[in-house]
Amino acid sequence: MKRCACILVLIFLLAACAPQTAEQTFFAMDTVMSVSVWGSDADAAAAVAEIRSLEAALSVTRPDSEIAALNRDGTAALTPETADLLRRALALGALTHGAMDVTIGSVTALWGFSTGDYRLPDASDIAAALPQVDYRAVQWDGDRATLPEGCAVTLGAVAKGYAADRLASLLADRGVACALLSLGGNIQTIGVKLDGRDWRIAIRSPFDESETLGVLSITGGAAVVTSGGYQRRFEENGQVYHHILDPDTGYPADSGLSSVTIVAESGLYADALSTAVYVMGAEAALRLWRQQGDFGMVLVSDDGTVQVTEGLRLSGVNAEVIS
Amino acid sequence: MSTRRWIAVFALAALVLAALSLWLLRDTGAAAAEVWLDGERIAVLPLAIDDELLVQTADGGWNRVVVSGGRLAVTEANCPDRVCVARGAVSGGAPVVCLPHRLVIQFTGEAAFDGVAG
Numbered sequence: 001m002k003r004c005a006c007i008l009v010l011i012f013l014l015a016a017c018a019p020q021t022a023e024q025t026f027f028a029m030d031t032v033m034s035v036s037v038w039g040s041d042a043d044a045a046a047a048v049a050e051i052r053s054l055e056a057a058l059s060v061t062r063p064d065s066e067i068a069a070l071n072r073d074g075t076a077a078l079t080p081e082t083a084d085l086l087r088r089a090l091a092l093g094a095l096t097h098g099a100m101d102v103t104i105g106s107v108t109a110l111w112g113f114s115t116g117d118y119r120l121p122d123a124s125d126i127a128a129a130l131p132q133v134d135y136r137a138v139q140w141d142g143d144r145a146t147l148p149e150g151c152a153v154t155l156g157a158v159a160k161g162y163a164a165d166r167l168a169s170l171l172a173d174r175g176v177a178c179a180l181l182s183l184g185g186n187i188q189t190i191g192v193k194l195d196g197r198d199w200r201i202a203i204r205s206p207f208d209e210s211e212t213l214g215v216l217s218i219t220g221g222a223a224v225v226t227s228g229g230y231q232r233r234f235e236e237n238g239q240v241y242h243h244i245l246d247p248d249t250g251y252p253a254d255s256g257l258s259s260v261t262i263v264a265e266s267g268l269y270a271d272a273l274s275t276a277v278y279v280m281g282a283e284a285a286l287r288l289w290r291q292q293g294d295f296g297m298v299l300v301s302d303d304g305t306v307q308v309t310e311g312l313r314l315s316g317v318n319a320e321v322i323s
Numbered sequence: 324m325s326t327r328r329w330i331a332v333f334a335l336a337a338l339v340l341a342a343l344s345l346w347l348l349r350d351t352g353a354a355a356a357e358v359w360l361d362g363e364r365i366a367v368l369p370l371a372i373d374d375e376l377l378v379q380t381a382d383g384g385w386n387r388v389v390v391s392g393g394r395l396a397v398t399e400a401n402c403p404d405r406v407c408v409a410r411g412a413v414s415g416g417a418p419v420v421c422l423p424h425r426l427v428i429q430f431t432g433e434a435a436f437d438g439v440a441g
Contacts, residue, residue: 025392187438187439189437193437202371203441204441227441228441259441
Protein backbone atom coordinates (compact mmCIF):
# COMPACT_ATOMS: atom_id res chain seq x y z
CA MET A 1 0.00 0.00 0.00
CA LYS A 2 2.86 2.34 0.82
CA ARG A 3 4.34 1.82 -2.64
CA CYS A 4 0.95 2.50 -4.22
CA ALA A 5 0.66 5.75 -2.30
CA CYS A 6 4.14 6.86 -3.38
CA ILE A 7 3.34 6.17 -7.02
CA LEU A 8 0.11 8.15 -6.75
CA VAL A 9 1.92 11.12 -5.24
CA LEU A 10 4.50 11.02 -8.03
CA ILE A 11 1.80 11.03 -10.70
CA PHE A 12 0.13 14.08 -9.20
CA LEU A 13 3.44 15.86 -8.95
CA LEU A 14 4.25 15.13 -12.59
CA ALA A 15 0.88 16.45 -13.72
CA ALA A 16 1.51 19.66 -11.84
CA CYS A 17 5.07 20.17 -13.07
CA ALA A 18 4.22 22.26 -16.11
CA PRO A 19 6.61 25.16 -16.82
CA GLN A 20 5.13 27.95 -14.77
CA THR A 21 4.54 31.35 -16.32
CA ALA A 22 3.46 34.22 -14.17
CA GLU A 23 1.83 36.85 -16.35
CA GLN A 24 0.42 40.25 -15.58
CA THR A 25 -1.24 42.65 -17.97
CA PHE A 26 -1.80 46.16 -16.68
CA PHE A 27 -2.11 49.81 -17.60
CA ALA A 28 0.82 52.14 -16.89
CA MET A 29 2.68 55.06 -18.48
CA ASP A 30 -0.44 55.77 -20.54
CA THR A 31 -0.36 52.40 -22.28
CA VAL A 32 -0.99 48.68 -21.94
CA MET A 33 1.88 46.61 -20.59
CA SER A 34 2.41 42.92 -20.04
CA VAL A 35 5.05 41.01 -18.16
CA SER A 36 5.51 37.25 -18.73
CA VAL A 37 7.93 35.74 -16.29
CA TRP A 38 9.11 32.15 -16.06
CA GLY A 39 9.08 32.48 -12.33
CA SER A 40 6.63 33.12 -9.53
CA ASP A 41 3.63 35.43 -9.22
CA ALA A 42 5.73 37.38 -6.74
CA ASP A 43 8.33 38.02 -9.47
CA ALA A 44 5.67 39.36 -11.85
CA ALA A 45 4.17 41.47 -9.06
CA ALA A 46 7.60 42.91 -8.23
CA ALA A 47 8.00 43.93 -11.88
CA VAL A 48 4.64 45.72 -11.90
CA ALA A 49 5.49 47.50 -8.65
CA GLU A 50 8.76 48.72 -10.16
CA ILE A 51 6.95 50.19 -13.19
CA ARG A 52 4.49 52.00 -10.93
CA SER A 53 7.28 53.50 -8.88
CA LEU A 54 9.13 54.62 -12.02
CA GLU A 55 5.97 56.22 -13.36
CA ALA A 56 5.48 58.07 -10.09
CA ALA A 57 9.01 59.49 -10.35
CA LEU A 58 9.18 60.30 -14.05
CA SER A 59 5.75 61.17 -15.39
CA VAL A 60 5.21 64.69 -16.70
CA THR A 61 1.53 64.46 -15.83
CA ARG A 62 1.94 63.42 -12.18
CA PRO A 63 2.19 66.69 -10.20
CA ASP A 64 4.46 65.17 -7.57
CA SER A 65 6.89 63.42 -9.88
CA GLU A 66 10.52 64.55 -9.97
CA ILE A 67 10.22 65.61 -13.61
CA ALA A 68 7.04 67.62 -12.98
CA ALA A 69 8.83 69.41 -10.13
CA LEU A 70 11.82 70.12 -12.37
CA ASN A 71 9.58 71.59 -15.07
CA ARG A 72 7.52 73.63 -12.61
CA ASP A 73 10.41 75.12 -10.64
CA GLY A 74 13.03 75.14 -13.36
CA THR A 75 15.40 73.31 -11.04
CA ALA A 76 15.31 70.18 -8.88
CA ALA A 77 17.61 67.99 -6.84
CA LEU A 78 16.98 64.66 -8.53
CA THR A 79 17.43 61.20 -7.07
CA PRO A 80 20.62 59.51 -8.35
CA GLU A 81 18.63 57.19 -10.63
CA THR A 82 16.59 59.98 -12.21
CA ALA A 83 19.65 62.19 -12.59
CA ASP A 84 21.44 59.31 -14.29
CA LEU A 85 18.51 58.72 -16.64
CA LEU A 86 18.30 62.39 -17.56
CA ARG A 87 22.05 62.61 -18.19
CA ARG A 88 21.94 59.54 -20.43
CA ALA A 89 18.89 60.87 -22.28
CA LEU A 90 20.64 64.19 -22.92
CA ALA A 91 23.75 62.34 -24.10
CA LEU A 92 21.57 60.44 -26.56
CA GLY A 93 20.30 63.78 -27.73
CA ALA A 94 23.90 64.72 -28.50
CA LEU A 95 24.56 61.39 -30.23
CA THR A 96 21.55 61.88 -32.49
CA HIS A 97 22.35 65.58 -33.10
CA GLY A 98 19.09 66.60 -31.46
CA ALA A 99 16.80 64.33 -33.49
CA MET A 100 15.69 62.97 -30.13
CA ASP A 101 15.63 65.74 -27.55
CA VAL A 102 14.01 65.33 -24.13
CA THR A 103 13.91 69.11 -23.64
CA ILE A 104 11.04 69.27 -26.16
CA GLY A 105 8.55 69.22 -23.28
CA SER A 106 7.15 72.73 -23.76
CA VAL A 107 6.33 71.98 -27.40
CA THR A 108 4.86 68.56 -26.61
CA ALA A 109 2.62 70.25 -24.05
CA LEU A 110 1.22 72.57 -26.75
CA TRP A 111 0.08 69.56 -28.77
CA GLY A 112 -1.45 67.85 -25.72
CA PHE A 113 0.08 64.46 -26.51
CA SER A 114 0.92 63.71 -22.89
CA THR A 115 -2.53 64.47 -21.57
CA GLY A 116 -4.64 63.02 -24.36
CA ASP A 117 -6.03 66.48 -25.01
CA TYR A 118 -4.81 66.60 -28.61
CA ARG A 119 -4.94 69.95 -30.40
CA LEU A 120 -3.24 71.74 -33.26
CA PRO A 121 -1.27 74.63 -31.70
CA ASP A 122 -0.95 78.09 -33.20
CA ALA A 123 2.20 78.40 -35.28
CA SER A 124 3.17 81.43 -33.20
CA ASP A 125 3.01 79.38 -29.97
CA ILE A 126 5.27 76.74 -31.48
CA ALA A 127 7.67 79.40 -32.73
CA ALA A 128 7.82 80.90 -29.23
CA ALA A 129 8.53 77.55 -27.52
CA LEU A 130 10.98 76.15 -30.06
CA PRO A 131 14.11 78.12 -29.02
CA GLN A 132 13.90 76.53 -25.57
CA VAL A 133 14.29 73.06 -27.06
CA ASP A 134 18.00 72.40 -26.54
CA TYR A 135 19.53 69.39 -24.86
CA ARG A 136 22.78 71.31 -24.43
CA ALA A 137 21.25 73.95 -22.20
CA VAL A 138 20.58 71.84 -19.10
CA GLN A 139 22.93 72.79 -16.23
CA TRP A 140 24.15 70.37 -13.60
CA ASP A 141 25.40 70.78 -10.03
CA GLY A 142 25.84 67.25 -8.74
CA ASP A 143 22.42 65.71 -9.21
CA ARG A 144 20.67 69.06 -9.27
CA ALA A 145 19.45 69.89 -12.75
CA THR A 146 18.55 73.42 -13.81
CA LEU A 147 16.62 74.25 -16.97
CA PRO A 148 16.68 77.57 -18.82
CA GLU A 149 13.55 79.75 -18.58
CA GLY A 150 10.65 78.25 -20.51
CA CYS A 151 12.35 74.90 -21.05
CA ALA A 152 10.61 71.67 -20.04
CA VAL A 153 11.65 68.04 -20.05
CA THR A 154 9.56 65.10 -21.21
CA LEU A 155 10.87 61.55 -21.02
CA GLY A 156 8.21 60.11 -23.33
CA ALA A 157 10.80 58.97 -25.87
CA VAL A 158 12.89 57.02 -23.36
CA ALA A 159 10.79 56.10 -20.31
CA LYS A 160 9.48 52.74 -21.49
CA GLY A 161 12.90 51.63 -22.72
CA TYR A 162 14.47 52.69 -19.43
CA ALA A 163 11.74 50.86 -17.52
CA ALA A 164 12.45 47.71 -19.52
CA ASP A 165 16.14 47.89 -18.56
CA ARG A 166 15.22 48.36 -14.90
CA LEU A 167 12.88 45.37 -15.00
CA ALA A 168 15.49 43.19 -16.71
CA SER A 169 17.93 44.02 -13.95
CA LEU A 170 15.35 43.49 -11.18
CA LEU A 171 14.29 40.12 -12.56
CA ALA A 172 17.90 39.01 -12.93
CA ASP A 173 18.50 39.92 -9.27
CA ARG A 174 15.50 37.78 -8.36
CA GLY A 175 16.99 34.82 -10.21
CA VAL A 176 14.50 34.84 -13.07
CA ALA A 177 16.27 33.30 -16.06
CA CYS A 178 13.64 33.87 -18.70
CA ALA A 179 11.03 36.57 -19.26
CA LEU A 180 9.30 38.57 -21.98
CA LEU A 181 8.22 42.15 -21.43
CA SER A 182 5.89 44.12 -23.65
CA LEU A 183 5.72 47.68 -22.37
CA GLY A 184 3.32 49.50 -24.69
CA GLY A 185 4.88 47.75 -27.66
CA ASN A 186 8.46 48.07 -26.40
CA ILE A 187 9.66 44.47 -26.28
CA GLN A 188 12.43 43.25 -24.00
CA THR A 189 13.47 39.61 -24.08
CA ILE A 190 15.31 38.35 -21.04
CA GLY A 191 17.38 35.19 -21.14
CA VAL A 192 16.80 32.21 -23.36
CA LYS A 193 13.38 30.63 -24.00
CA LEU A 194 12.72 27.39 -22.15
CA ASP A 195 12.86 25.34 -25.35
CA GLY A 196 16.21 26.89 -26.22
CA ARG A 197 14.93 28.44 -29.43
CA ASP A 198 15.26 32.04 -30.50
CA TRP A 199 12.61 34.56 -29.49
CA ARG A 200 10.36 35.44 -32.41
CA ILE A 201 9.29 39.06 -32.29
CA ALA A 202 6.90 40.26 -34.97
CA ILE A 203 6.82 43.87 -36.13
CA ARG A 204 3.43 45.52 -36.22
CA SER A 205 2.50 46.85 -39.63
CA PRO A 206 2.23 50.66 -39.59
CA PHE A 207 -0.38 50.41 -42.37
CA ASP A 208 -2.77 47.95 -40.72
CA GLU A 209 -2.53 47.48 -36.98
CA SER A 210 -4.07 44.05 -37.05
CA GLU A 211 -1.27 42.78 -39.32
CA THR A 212 2.41 42.16 -38.79
CA LEU A 213 5.27 42.90 -41.16
CA GLY A 214 7.86 40.20 -40.68
CA VAL A 215 9.25 38.36 -37.68
CA LEU A 216 12.65 39.00 -36.11
CA SER A 217 14.65 36.10 -34.66
CA ILE A 218 16.32 37.25 -31.48
CA THR A 219 18.89 35.15 -29.63
CA GLY A 220 18.95 35.71 -25.88
CA GLY A 221 18.16 39.03 -24.20
CA ALA A 222 17.56 42.17 -26.29
CA ALA A 223 15.37 45.22 -26.63
CA VAL A 224 13.14 45.52 -29.70
CA VAL A 225 11.50 48.93 -29.93
CA THR A 226 9.28 50.16 -32.75
CA SER A 227 8.29 53.79 -33.21
CA GLY A 228 5.86 55.16 -35.74
CA GLY A 229 3.43 57.98 -36.23
CA TYR A 230 0.61 55.46 -36.47
CA GLN A 231 0.88 54.77 -32.74
CA ARG A 232 -0.60 58.07 -31.55
CA ARG A 233 -2.16 60.67 -33.76
CA PHE A 234 -5.21 62.83 -34.32
CA GLU A 235 -6.92 64.41 -37.27
CA GLU A 236 -7.92 68.03 -37.68
CA ASN A 237 -9.36 69.60 -40.83
CA GLY A 238 -8.52 66.51 -42.86
CA GLN A 239 -4.85 66.55 -41.83
CA VAL A 240 -3.29 63.85 -39.63
CA TYR A 241 -0.86 64.91 -36.89
CA HIS A 242 1.19 62.28 -35.04
CA HIS A 243 3.09 62.36 -31.77
CA ILE A 244 6.73 62.08 -32.88
CA LEU A 245 7.67 65.74 -33.07
CA ASP A 246 10.73 66.98 -34.90
CA PRO A 247 12.73 69.06 -32.36
CA ASP A 248 13.87 71.32 -35.20
CA THR A 249 10.41 72.32 -36.38
CA GLY A 250 8.06 71.58 -33.48
CA TYR A 251 5.80 69.71 -35.91
CA PRO A 252 5.31 65.96 -36.48
CA ALA A 253 8.35 64.47 -38.21
CA ASP A 254 7.95 63.79 -41.91
CA SER A 255 11.04 61.94 -43.02
CA GLY A 256 9.47 59.33 -45.29
CA LEU A 257 9.40 56.59 -42.69
CA SER A 258 6.22 54.94 -41.40
CA SER A 259 7.91 52.86 -38.75
CA VAL A 260 11.33 52.23 -37.31
CA THR A 261 12.35 49.17 -35.31
CA ILE A 262 15.59 49.15 -33.37
CA VAL A 263 17.19 46.03 -31.88
CA ALA A 264 19.84 46.67 -29.23
CA GLU A 265 20.99 45.38 -25.88
CA SER A 266 19.61 48.29 -23.90
CA GLY A 267 15.96 49.31 -23.87
CA LEU A 268 16.83 52.96 -23.21
CA TYR A 269 19.18 53.04 -26.19
CA ALA A 270 16.71 51.28 -28.50
CA ASP A 271 13.84 53.53 -27.40
CA ALA A 272 15.82 56.74 -27.92
CA LEU A 273 17.13 55.60 -31.30
CA SER A 274 13.72 54.53 -32.58
CA THR A 275 12.43 58.06 -32.03
CA ALA A 276 15.59 59.70 -33.37
CA VAL A 277 15.68 57.57 -36.52
CA TYR A 278 12.00 58.23 -37.21
CA VAL A 279 12.80 61.96 -37.15
CA MET A 280 16.09 61.91 -39.03
CA GLY A 281 15.07 59.65 -41.92
CA ALA A 282 16.70 56.67 -43.61
CA GLU A 283 19.84 58.30 -44.97
CA ALA A 284 20.99 59.87 -41.70
CA ALA A 285 19.94 56.75 -39.83
CA LEU A 286 22.17 54.55 -41.95
CA ARG A 287 25.11 56.87 -41.31
CA LEU A 288 24.49 56.60 -37.57
CA TRP A 289 24.19 52.82 -37.86
CA ARG A 290 27.53 52.51 -39.63
CA GLN A 291 29.12 54.85 -37.12
CA GLN A 292 27.83 53.10 -34.00
CA GLY A 293 27.80 49.42 -35.03
CA ASP A 294 25.90 48.46 -31.88
CA PHE A 295 22.29 48.17 -32.99
CA GLY A 296 20.15 46.73 -35.77
CA MET A 297 17.36 48.48 -37.59
CA VAL A 298 14.26 47.75 -39.67
CA LEU A 299 12.94 50.72 -41.62
CA VAL A 300 9.49 50.76 -43.17
CA SER A 301 9.08 53.62 -45.63
CA ASP A 302 5.84 55.44 -46.41
CA ASP A 303 5.75 53.66 -49.78
CA GLY A 304 5.83 50.24 -48.09
CA THR A 305 9.44 49.27 -48.79
CA VAL A 306 11.20 47.50 -45.95
CA GLN A 307 14.92 47.78 -45.27
CA VAL A 308 16.81 45.75 -42.70
CA THR A 309 20.39 46.18 -41.58
CA GLU A 310 22.81 43.33 -42.13
CA GLY A 311 23.03 40.98 -39.18
CA LEU A 312 19.37 41.09 -38.20
CA ARG A 313 17.31 38.00 -39.03
CA LEU A 314 13.96 39.09 -40.41
CA SER A 315 11.60 36.60 -42.06
CA GLY A 316 8.15 36.74 -43.59
CA VAL A 317 8.60 39.95 -45.56
CA ASN A 318 10.52 41.09 -48.64
CA ALA A 319 13.21 43.31 -47.21
CA GLU A 320 16.23 44.97 -48.75
CA VAL A 321 19.32 44.12 -46.71
CA ILE A 322 21.62 47.06 -46.12
CA SER A 323 25.26 46.68 -45.29
CA MET B 324 -4.10 -11.37 -8.48
CA SER B 325 -6.35 -10.51 -5.54
CA THR B 326 -9.43 -8.25 -5.88
CA ARG B 327 -7.75 -5.54 -3.83
CA ARG B 328 -4.84 -5.52 -6.25
CA TRP B 329 -7.14 -5.17 -9.26
CA ILE B 330 -8.95 -2.28 -7.59
CA ALA B 331 -5.62 -0.61 -6.87
CA VAL B 332 -4.50 -1.04 -10.51
CA PHE B 333 -7.73 0.38 -11.90
CA ALA B 334 -7.73 3.26 -9.41
CA LEU B 335 -4.17 4.05 -10.43
CA ALA B 336 -5.05 3.91 -14.12
CA ALA B 337 -8.05 6.19 -13.57
CA LEU B 338 -5.92 8.73 -11.76
CA VAL B 339 -3.24 8.65 -14.44
CA LEU B 340 -5.84 9.16 -17.15
CA ALA B 341 -7.47 12.00 -15.20
CA ALA B 342 -4.14 13.76 -14.74
CA LEU B 343 -3.30 13.19 -18.40
CA SER B 344 -6.57 14.62 -19.64
CA LEU B 345 -6.21 17.68 -17.41
CA TRP B 346 -2.74 18.15 -18.82
CA LEU B 347 -3.85 17.84 -22.45
CA LEU B 348 -6.80 20.21 -22.09
CA ARG B 349 -4.98 22.88 -20.10
CA ASP B 350 -4.75 26.42 -21.41
CA THR B 351 -1.61 26.00 -23.46
CA GLY B 352 -1.21 29.63 -24.33
CA ALA B 353 -1.22 28.73 -28.02
CA ALA B 354 -0.35 31.58 -30.34
CA ALA B 355 -2.95 31.28 -33.05
CA ALA B 356 -6.52 30.13 -33.58
CA GLU B 357 -7.85 28.52 -36.76
CA VAL B 358 -11.48 29.29 -37.49
CA TRP B 359 -13.27 26.50 -39.37
CA LEU B 360 -16.82 26.96 -40.69
CA ASP B 361 -18.59 24.00 -42.20
CA GLY B 362 -15.34 22.11 -42.67
CA GLU B 363 -13.54 24.98 -44.35
CA ARG B 364 -10.84 27.09 -42.72
CA ILE B 365 -11.95 30.69 -43.08
CA ALA B 366 -9.43 32.51 -40.89
CA VAL B 367 -6.29 32.19 -38.79
CA LEU B 368 -6.12 34.65 -35.91
CA PRO B 369 -2.79 35.25 -34.12
CA LEU B 370 -3.68 35.62 -30.45
CA ALA B 371 -1.06 38.32 -29.97
CA ILE B 372 -3.05 40.74 -32.14
CA ASP B 373 -6.38 42.15 -30.96
CA ASP B 374 -8.98 41.46 -33.60
CA GLU B 375 -12.67 40.90 -34.15
CA LEU B 376 -14.32 38.55 -36.64
CA LEU B 377 -18.01 38.21 -37.42
CA VAL B 378 -18.61 34.66 -38.67
CA GLN B 379 -21.77 34.30 -40.72
CA THR B 380 -23.33 31.03 -41.83
CA ALA B 381 -25.23 30.54 -45.08
CA ASP B 382 -28.59 30.38 -43.32
CA GLY B 383 -28.47 33.53 -41.16
CA GLY B 384 -26.46 32.25 -38.20
CA TRP B 385 -23.66 34.34 -36.76
CA ASN B 386 -20.97 34.32 -34.05
CA ARG B 387 -18.84 37.27 -32.99
CA VAL B 388 -15.27 36.14 -32.31
CA VAL B 389 -13.06 38.55 -30.36
CA VAL B 390 -9.32 38.29 -29.70
CA SER B 391 -8.17 40.54 -26.89
CA GLY B 392 -5.23 40.45 -24.51
CA GLY B 393 -3.99 37.13 -25.89
CA ARG B 394 -7.33 35.37 -25.41
CA LEU B 395 -10.15 34.41 -27.73
CA ALA B 396 -13.84 34.46 -26.93
CA VAL B 397 -17.12 34.15 -28.74
CA THR B 398 -18.80 37.21 -27.25
CA GLU B 399 -22.15 36.98 -28.99
CA ALA B 400 -24.00 34.48 -31.16
CA ASN B 401 -27.52 33.75 -32.32
CA CYS B 402 -27.36 29.99 -31.87
CA PRO B 403 -30.11 28.44 -29.69
CA ASP B 404 -27.93 27.37 -26.74
CA ARG B 405 -24.94 29.81 -26.74
CA VAL B 406 -22.62 27.12 -25.39
CA CYS B 407 -19.88 28.77 -27.44
CA VAL B 408 -20.40 32.06 -25.59
CA ALA B 409 -20.49 30.34 -22.22
CA ARG B 410 -16.99 28.93 -22.84
CA GLY B 411 -15.61 32.37 -22.11
CA ALA B 412 -12.16 33.69 -23.00
CA VAL B 413 -9.42 31.13 -23.52
CA SER B 414 -5.86 31.19 -24.78
CA GLY B 415 -5.61 27.56 -25.88
CA GLY B 416 -6.62 24.02 -24.99
CA ALA B 417 -9.79 22.38 -26.22
CA PRO B 418 -11.41 23.89 -29.31
CA VAL B 419 -14.24 26.43 -29.03
CA VAL B 420 -17.20 24.91 -30.81
CA CYS B 421 -20.64 26.10 -31.97
CA LEU B 422 -22.36 22.92 -33.11
CA PRO B 423 -25.55 24.47 -34.55
CA HIS B 424 -23.42 26.72 -36.77
CA ARG B 425 -20.81 24.04 -37.52
CA LEU B 426 -18.13 26.45 -36.25
CA VAL B 427 -14.91 25.08 -34.77
CA ILE B 428 -12.10 27.28 -33.49
CA GLN B 429 -9.00 25.25 -32.79
CA PHE B 430 -5.70 26.42 -31.34
CA THR B 431 -2.49 25.68 -33.16
CA GLY B 432 0.37 24.31 -31.09
CA GLU B 433 3.04 26.00 -33.17
CA ALA B 434 3.54 29.54 -31.91
CA ALA B 435 3.66 32.12 -34.69
CA PHE B 436 5.64 34.58 -32.55
CA ASP B 437 6.33 35.40 -28.92
CA GLY B 438 5.56 39.10 -29.00
CA VAL B 439 4.77 42.06 -31.28
CA ALA B 440 6.86 45.20 -31.33
CA GLY B 441 5.13 48.49 -32.13
